[in-house]
Amino acid sequence: MRIRIDHTSHYRYDPPVRRVVQSHRLIPAECANQRVEQWQVTVPGGTAGGAFTDGAGDQVQGWTIAGPVSEVVVRVQGVVETTDCAGVLRGHRERVPPVAWLGATPATAVDAALADLARSVAAPDGLALAHALCNAVGAAIAYRPGVTHAHTTAAEALALGEGVCQDHTHALIACAHLREMPARYVSGYMQATEDGSPHEAAHAWAEIWVEGLGWVGFDASNSCCPDERYVRLGCGVDARDAAPIRGVALGQTVESLDVSVAVEAAQQ
């Protein structure tokens, strides 16, 4: 499937700041699941820093914007050809071993309720267990935008019983960890579905390490594994670590952000 993406992040700073430094993970890695046809990231007024591929296989690019800065516009435009690999991440080169993805962060820390949830399912093998955990998380946290925020933890979202894809993903990672399965947070894009099921164009899901298969994606918000509608940007231990754009603004200010994302099937 060819997917066209147009993603703009508009940051505003009031009062203006002395300098903005960003680290982007906005370029899809080449692997069996996706092939980049064209791709462009623009930051008007910014200076591109060094680019490199990190140990998790993600392409990282630094940007600096010299002050005074009152706004930064990051625009991503591109076309990706995707292939359905039944959720399995294939041909993705990375250096970090699976065991390193067993550690928790405050966002994915396990509490008693998460532990109960993780232990509530039984399965004959790793793959089945991962599916069961994915469904259990989807059932325990209803999709509802606006009730959680960027810093809500997995435990808080489960207690609330509601959340968005970030909360589902944190909770699934926590449950997988409890069952001794390496798991991580993936950020990317998802093409709109027509059946009315919930989705967010700028999307997030989990990857769980299944012995024998490797990394397998699980989207608890949609109770499925990523298929050809998904474009993968990068991964991390949690939402902050996997954020496509991380930034620091130097100076006392109030930052506001508007994001618009269009993800649509492109003509063959």
Added chain:
Amino acid sequence: MQAFFDEMKSGGAVRAPYAQLQDWLAAMPAELRNLKQAEAEALFRRIGITFAVYGEGGDPDRLIPFDMFPRVFTALEWHRLERGIRQRARALNAFLADVYDRGEIVRAGIVPGRLVYLNEAYEKAMAGIRPPRGVFSHIVGIDLVRTGADEFFVLEDNCRTPSGVSYMLENREIMMRMFPDLFRGNRIEPVDGYPEALRRTLASVAPPKCDREPTIAILTPGHFNSAYYEHSFLADLMGVELVEGQDLFVEGDRVWMRTTEGPQPVDVIYRRIDDAFIDPLCFRPDSMLGIAGLMDVYRSGGVTICSAPGAGVADDKAVYTFVPEMVRFYLGEEPILPNVPTWQCAKSEDLKYVLSHLPDLVVKEVHGSGGYGMLVGPKATSEQVEAFRARLVERPENYIAQPTLALSTVPSFVEEGVAPRHVDLRPYCLVGERIELVPGGLTRVALREGSLVVNSSQGGGVKDTWVLAQ
């Protein structure tokens, strides 16, 4: 009462390297000694060498006690130590280069993966990154203890930013000023080449994007830090800038220093700041000390950070037990310097042994430092032992245990005159294009009678350390 090896007198006879010191001591009446001690203290204070102890409050300008009685090694003794230290520094760097690459030592089943990759000192951000010349730890401080004429053990490794080298240099400077005759009479290897060797080492690991004489800077947390004196001292002796995070910024693919002539690029940063604080964008977002974007520049080859972030995974006290295996695995050699036998409390049979022998053992916290989270069994009261037992049972994986070593003693000036006091040794091994080691190191001495804890935060002092020329 345990018998300790005294480095000056073994079995009543004065050992050869100390022969001259015997005469020196005999010729120094108590009044002269007190005079000299006061003179030394005044010198230290005037130069401004002070040491603030974290969390203790009190005088921020405290002096670290300086003991004038030197510690002496023969050329032969040092030769063996030097070979062992170089070997260890090579192995530790090979280990770091490996675990941030394919992790062959883990795949080979020699070091457990969890110990490495779930270690809090392991930095995922470093995976797949090969720093210039493949060096991760550029200054390796190896703490050694001695228990006999030919018995040395490695107590611990310091791969991040071992401190104390300024004392090694200043102790010598002050001894030479106060007792020039001693240096005329003995052929003592100089240590004052250290700053130049450090500068050479740092320059040799300049990043690929540097196409001229590299600009080096020392990154300090600031003048409130207890080791600030050392930071400024080294910067001065090397002729490089001493910078704080606020002095540096990232623009494009380089790091720049704010100067009175405008921004100047920096190539090599010798940082004396913990990993967590060097870049708020990559590590702790609340860090006020770091430089936003530094890690992206580093990882794309625009600057070198010494030591590399994540180097601490090699000096973790639990990883320590595997260093002899690292020497064999990477270098195909037998370790020249042995480890102290160590029980890992994470292992249940080791824990059992430790719990039943607590009063005889030294128990250390795996991630701790400075001797705070530590139990010295034979010196502890039974309440202290029981309190520690509870902590140990609660989180056994946080602790290792070692036998109480019969640390060697060296005569030291104390209130009552001259008496043996326990010592250790920290040499500083420099790793860059070459491996360099100045002859000597920092001898720390436990000035309290009977004490085995040499940390300056726990009443330890320092001595000048001599290596005699051949």
Added chain:
Amino acid sequence: MLSRTAANLFWLARYMERAETAARFLEVGARIALLPNAGQGFRNEWDALLRAAGTADAFARKYGEPVQRNIESHLFFDQDNPASVAACIRNARENGRIVRTALTTQVWEALNTAHAELQEIERQPRSDTGLSRLTEWTIRTAALLRGTIDATLLRNDGYDFLHLGYHLERADNTARLLDVKYFVLLPKVEFVGSGLDNYQWVTLLRALSAHRAFHWAYGGEVTAARIAHFLILNPQCPRALITSVQGLNAHLDRLSRGYGRSTPAQTAARGLLGEMAEMQVEQIFDEGLHEYLSRFIGAVSGLGGRIHDSYLSGDQR
């Protein structure tokens, strides 16, 4: 040179100059207290001095009435008063400690010894520390430090930043003292130049250690115009505004030669000096002394800002 290092040197000098100013204020205040009929005059004098030191409000909040002992505490010992001698010397020493390696051993020892002696003074019972001892000690300490700087420090850019600090602070302090005296002592226009304020003007000269120097330079009667000329426009007077501005220009010129580039700081300093070089004291009185001094204080502060932007922030390319 690292911008922060330059800033530390700059502030080291400013704090030392400020400490000296506080000591001079104390000295002149004490002198007034020894005169007969000190009553109302005493209060006015102290109020003026506290206002010149920029700390009158803080003093009133903390102590209320200006009692001699409280004023001493406030101007010498008070850590809450950033312009007190003790606070300034602490800050100067702290700035020096940070840039220890940019100083010579002699400069550092002078600074460190000053700090040690200050601690010693603070430990002594107040009854043993006569005011004149405190002020003499401060002025001597400041002189010693300036002496070691002149005698031992490399004439590099660091030397220039130290002197920029000294001159900028001195220009500001002198202008403020002049401004406050003018404002307080001459509420009615007809007093200007009438000779009635003679006694107050002498006090002002004393505060600037310029009493005898003035007589050597001018002889004869003390008039407001002469004093204004001496303290503003006479380059023979070490604390005259023009002398400080000349010093600022000299060190900024050295910097621009050394760095091979000029900055807005040089332009501003040259403009300020150019205006003063042509100026007659009558013009100042025509403009209004207070108006002129306000303008001068603003210009000096603006120059400080340009020095900061051009050198101390490290942002200027």
